[in-house]
Amino acid sequence: MNRAFFFATAGWALSGAVALSQQTPFGIGSCHVNGRAVEDYQRWVPPIEEIGIRYHRSLMSTWGAVEPERGRWSWENVDAQWEYLHDRGFATGALLLGSPAWNDQVPGGHLPSRDLDGWSEYVYRLVDHFRGRITNYEVWNEPPNFTGPDQTAEDYARVVVAAYDAAKKADPDCRVGLTAKSAHLSYLRQVILAGAKDHFDWISLHPYEVLDGIVADTGMEPVFLNLVPSLRKMLAEVDPAKKDVPVMFTELGVDAGHHGDRAQADALVKAYVLAITGGVANVQWFEGRDGDSGPMGLLDAEGKPRPAFHAYRRMIEVLGQDPKPRGWMPVGKRSLGFGFDTENGSVLVAWTPRKTTEQLELPGRDLDFLNATTGRSGKGTSWTFDATPVFVRGLPDESFAGATPVSKSLPPWPGDPGNYDDSRSVMIDVTLDPPERGLHSRAGSEVSAAIVAYGGSARAGDAPGGNLFMVDPSFLSYDRVPLKITAVVRRKDPSVNAGFKLVYESPGGFKTAGDWKTIPEQDEWHTIEWRLDDPCFVNYWGYNFRLESDGPTYSQYLLKSLTVEKTE
Known part of the structure; x- marks a missing residue:
């Protein structure tokens, strides 16, 4: 149905400076060649700092990086990385990962389930070294990826339990993350049942393929919004005490070479809007600058900003560092909107899914519009919405009365006339x-x-x-x-x-x-x-x-x- 929106404020002021916080949903990550040392950070971190991003996924904290030889610990590189990021206002996490070349008990690319003593010592030393400086630790990257061909969920569970016990011994206040490739909830379920129950404080997913459906404009917004509710259903079944743990997407991105620069920028804003609305605590966009994973960066291989760089900056300027979601709401007949409370007032973010457009005549005072990807802005009472997210500022509180939290229900599939909650x-x-x-x-x-x-x-x-x-x-x-x-x-x-x-x-x-x-x-x-x-x-x-x-x-x-x- 059509809705009339009335706005009391005008303009697009920058959000004020924010204190360093791990509560912001806005994060960034890097590939291997962009995260080996401070020299790598210097190629891309300074412009990313200007966007307003304040959380970084991980230092070069792999086992072999901090224990290059058995019994010899080397902290110079990770300390320099932490200090470089800290001086620029970034908090960072750390990956617990790796098969050191010197460890003949752990073949390359395998989980260290055959050397849990060595693995535990590595985790303890790393967490103890960064006690008070790093809080979040992520156990491995995308299992069952990057594990041995015969290794199972039971192997990962043993590694998780050993890491959790060692990390908590070193720093009882640290938080240990359980993770899986894509949105592989079934694998996580197997890991928890295999012994990892109660041995994690948060969960990480990398739902690239679901986001790819958003990029292709196939109407998968309800699927994306349902990722966290589905995860919580699984946890309620197999580990009820952990059913409300924070969820992070520690990798998520779009290949600009495959989809195009504009589609990448559109998808970035949609990913954050949907993730925040769906209950995701932090999304660490992959990645800051093109590296060894192809054209995934906010900056291209030469360091030139892509449209996604500017879209990310506009999004933080408008939403601030700690936007509070109100829920989803229909806008007009085809468009889908998402409401947020921000430090600068209420904001609506809207677009039309499934490759459609819609011009809305919104009576009342002049409205403020900002196209997330192009930066086009305008004041008036009408706007043509399409696949690109648009920020609309100044919405009075009563206009959000119809906003529905994802915890209560999901939006209908775009273009589908039915509701299937009770359907056979x-x-x-x-x-x-x-x-x-x-x-x-x-x-x-x-x-x-x-x-x-x-x-x-x-x-x-x-x-x-x-x-x-x-x-x-x-x-x-x-x-x-x-x-x-x-x-x-x-x-x-x-x-x-x-x-x-x-x-x-x-x-x-x-x-x-x-x-x-x-x-x-x-x-x-x-x-x-x-x-x-x-x-x-x-x-x-x-x-x-x-x-x-x-x-x-x-x-x-x-x-x-x-x-x-x-x-x-």
Whole structure:
């Protein structure tokens, strides 16, 4: 519905200087070549400091960096890094990570589960050295990435427990983080059940693939907003005492080379707006300047600011260091808005998902608008909203009366007319308008490219090869409810063999349901069914299930409808 907004203030004043704080949601990280020493920081930290970012992910604190030889400890480099960042107003965390070359008990790229004594000594020494200077410690980076091929969740759990005990012995006030690749909640669940229960103080995720759906403007805002609620459901089941621990995204970014500079900037602001609204404590954007991970930086390889650099700066100027989310709200017929209380008054951030635009006539006093990516600003009573976030200032308190916290409900999927909280089924049916009713598709090539771009072979082992589908998170998210999935399909050419298998998210990760399905050759519509006893839909790679064909020939079929039905 249309809403009239009335504004009392004008202009876009800079937020005042803020004290060093780890409570700000605005953070930054770096790749290896941009974080080895102070000389690396000097290439990118000074302009990043100007943005107003005040939290940095990690020093070069890996095991081999501080214990280059067994029993010889070296602190000069990490001390210099800490002092450089501290002098420029940054707080920093530290990664607990590494397989020292001298340690023959820990092969390179493996968790140190075979040398827990050595690992514990490293953790104790590091935390004790930085007691009072560093608070947050993150155990490993993106497990089960960067672990041995045969290492399991049990191995990571043993490493976490040893790190937690050693860190708390060195500094009872430090906070130890449990982590996983992407949004792999099922892996975290396995780790907690394997022994890590009660041995962490916060959780880190890296939901690149979900953000990639936002970049592609596929309408995945509800999925992004549901990441933290899904995590809390999991914790309430397996570790209730930890169900409300802080959540951080210690890596999140967009490949500007693949998506383009403007899309990167749009996605950065959306990521922070959605994350803060969804309950994320801090997002450490990856990264400050292009390095060994490709064109991911706010600065390019020559140090030139990208549009994302300026968008980040505008966002902090408008929202301040500690914005308080009010919730989401519809704006007009197509646009989605998010309200914040800031030190400079109320702010609305809005855009139109799913590649649409909407011009809103807002009666009342002159309004103040600021385009996050281009910097275009204006005063008036109308604005054309599109995929780029726009800040609207001066909204009186009563205008936020309809704002809904994510803890109460999620926004509807853009363009979907229904609410599926109490529904028994959702579907895609090409004979309907709109065809997507609580079940949504996503191009396989987009997710496949995202997985390769953001993780190489470590993330691409189960890359999608067919159509990908997501249920509306209001219909099903994390809860394991038996399902029946029904597809109505036919071959494009009756003489060309076509078929697929169904691969879905389960508590143990992606799993194949039943056998390969060959579509009959008769030139008519055929119905194919699957029964899933253990789905666990959490979108850890940005989708819930896929129809996977073995090569392009077998994908030559037409899909008329696809239905997901709860059987209990």
